[in-house]
Amino acid sequence: MYTSTFIFATKQFDERFYRLDDAIATAAKAIPGYLGEETWENAATGLSSNVYYWESLDALHALMQHPAHLEAKAAHANWLDGYQVIIAEVLRTYGDAGFAHPAARTISPTPYNPA
Numbered sequence: 001m002y003t004s005t006f007i008f009a010t011k012q013f014d015e016r017f018y019r020l021d022d023a024i025a026t027a028a029k030a031i032p033g034y035l036g037e038e039t040w041e042n043a044a045t046g047l048s049s050n051v052y053y054w055e056s057l058d059a060l061h062a063l064m065q066h067p068a069h070l071e072a073k074a075a076h077a078n079w080l081d082g083y084q085v086i087i088a089e090v091l092r093t094y095g096d097a098g099f100a101h102p103a104a105r106t107i108s109p110t111p112y113n114p115a
Contacts, residue, residue: 001035001090001103002054004063009047009081017079023068028052033059036102053090053102060087 028034035053042049054060063069076083093103 001093002057002060003086003088003090004052004054004060005086005088006050006052006083007047007086008049008083011079011081013079016075017072020068020072020075024063024066024072027066027068028063031059031062033062038102 025037028037033055035055037053038051040049040051041047052060052063090103095101095104097104
């Protein structure tokens with residue numbers, strides 16, 4: 001499993017931003033290999049984060065090449081005061097499965113212990 005985390009500081013959003021954001025979310029959900037997503041906001045820093053979960057890098061790359069994503073990326077300075085993208089391979093997850101989560105199917109029965 002892979003994650004793509006988009007962390008950003010916002011300016012003012014407009015109709016075009018919301019249209020592209022909706023188109024990107026719709027496109028992501030239609031890509032085979034999309035597992036889910038989460039959105040987080042940090043009130044202390046003013047940063048927001050979207051975390052997408054993917055079965056493969058091919059699925060992630062499909063979203064990166066989608067026309068709405070390319071359009072938003074080209075115009076990001078209109079709405080964002082900066083951003084960082086983190087692509088990561090998930091080696092292991094664990095938890096009690098007390099709530100639905102995209103990584104739940106990969107949950108290990110015990111935490112990782114390298115010792």
